[in-house]
Amino acid sequence: MTPAGAGGGDRGPTLAVVGATGAVGTVLLSILSERKDIWGEIRLIASPRSAGRKLTVRGEEVEVVALGEAAFDGVDVALFDVPDEVSAQWAPVAAARGAVVVDNSGAFRMDPDVPLVVPEVNPHAVRNRPRSIIANPNCTTLSMIVAMGALHAEFGLGELIVSSYQAVSGSGKEGVDTLREQLGKLAGTELGTQPGDIRRAVGDLGPYPAPIALNVVPFAGSLKEDGWTSEELKVRDESRKILGLPELRVTATCVRVPVVTTHSLTVHARFENEVTVAQAHEILRAAPGVVLCDDPAAGDFPTPADVVGTDPTWVGRVRRSMDDPCALELFVCGDNLRKGAALNTAQIAELVAAESAA
């Protein structure tokens, strides 16, 4: 990487955004425009059919260039927000051309030679990247892991049992469009009282195996071994890797709900040591990237409608298990497009840039 200030005069390192026109890419451009500007050129890369489009970043119009080897010339850090197979093919190409890749797909997350990084939890991990690739966790894991990392540092985490309430934008634009279309068909009706009446009325299910409007769907991702879904296994495997606890007990049940953006999770967290709500409050209040929102008597608990569009992980409904003085129950919300995806990749890129400049 060209250190900031070297070569290009006063200009910072060159950043590439691969998948700039997608749902996460769009949020990423907005986040890059809001954060401290440490970058020289920001190059926008997308599929050839999007090449030539102009997008705004940092208040300037930038023309999208087509994905290809030459697109990575001179790039210091490349953020990939593209499907798994595109990352699998092109991230190594970008790395071979000298870029550090921060990849938001599932292609490399469990590769032992690729660190899986959440800057508030394991920032040191960015330094050990033999493939020049750093992976960004799945949005469901990211929606809770910052809060869990802070509690783990104090109490020692022993087990997580989580249930998710996942937003449709986790399925991309197709998910959002499907929910809005189905809601349009159901608005003004009195459906939702007879078996299958919603299914018949909505017709097209989009990317989901059941209607998502006026419904919840206990299936996200693809089916893996023993009845688990890919999404549920990601929460387990990625939590273990990020926290550096390869034996951590983690059980997830992932459920899609009719919310546009912001994933919520209920968490049963068992620690090695006794916990109190007061201690947990103190830790969460002090934790970077976490907002404690826990005064239910005053109506204060996080909900997706209030959290969407914000950066932190919001935590509320903190209770100590009545059966186990070492366990806490929590309700956690995080914007799946921001901290759950674009924001975390931007933060990792900033870590890499800071380290190279140091």
Place this chain on the structure above:
Amino acid sequence: MTPAGAGGGDRGPTLAVVGATGAVGTVLLSILSERKDIWGEIRLIASPRSAGRKLTVRGEEVEVVALGEAAFDGVDVALFDVPDEVSAQWAPVAAARGAVVVDNSGAFRMDPDVPLVVPEVNPHAVRNRPRSIIANPNCTTLSMIVAMGALHAEFGLGELIVSSYQAVSGSGKEGVDTLREQLGKLAGTELGTQPGDIRRAVGDLGPYPAPIALNVVPFAGSLKEDGWTSEELKVRDESRKILGLPELRVTATCVRVPVVTTHSLTVHARFENEVTVAQAHEILRAAPGVVLCDDPAAGDFPTPADVVGTDPTWVGRVRRSMDDPCALELFVCGDNLRKGAALNTAQIAELVAAESAA
């Protein structure tokens, strides 16, 4: 009670429905019209302002009479679907007049002299009713307890950790109206992407502390000690009482979702003995009142949109915990107005009638 066939010739016992015009009462009249007709007179009772209205049950129009002492004259079994304070006042009056009361409010559920009955789980408990009152469990408990009772009978239940996805009809007509009005205001918009945009657009929150359309709300019922809600404590206390396990470890987090009718729950159930998915399938397939719907490869798992309007508890996504050979993960759906309320009271009434006739 007048035994069937005695006194009134061939006529069965007299049944009263108190709260006949409410959300649960309406479903109850439909259920009474569908089930085997064992009743003589079915008397409909409601508040004085509803007196004189005519409702249809068993294909016949019946005039609603006003709640009062005389309304219970000659009643053998009285089903109460009214608010807690109305039950607290009037159930003892009906009992004193000779009726066996089956009460769906929260007024008597934890009274040690009142059995809390789920006919598939603890039918014997109806016999021990010193106050002549039998309580019907809360809809959230009822949505999973039939399946849990069947698994407990085989494996011995040690702990339940549940998260709910509760439908708005659990809050009565006001809940349903609120969801439909909010959805009407949001249809055709692109809201749900900025903090508070939904809250500003929907205006009236109805019975909820936050918007319920395009949102999930981690608060149901009222606030009790140590941050728990009344709904969460009901799941704990009632599960223990129904299963006859006063020390059972039970933790619930109750969340309202934008579904009209049918509660869903994720359940982490730990047993005293090792379990397998195959054994659990066998038990659930054979359990009365349970439908096993668990072939995710074929898209088979329960969702509220498919379960609503049906009687059984539907169970899917059965997995054995990867960390504990004694624990199962399940996703359970039950119509909160049918098995969760009206159906279970009708079943209890039938048990009482059968026992008296025997």
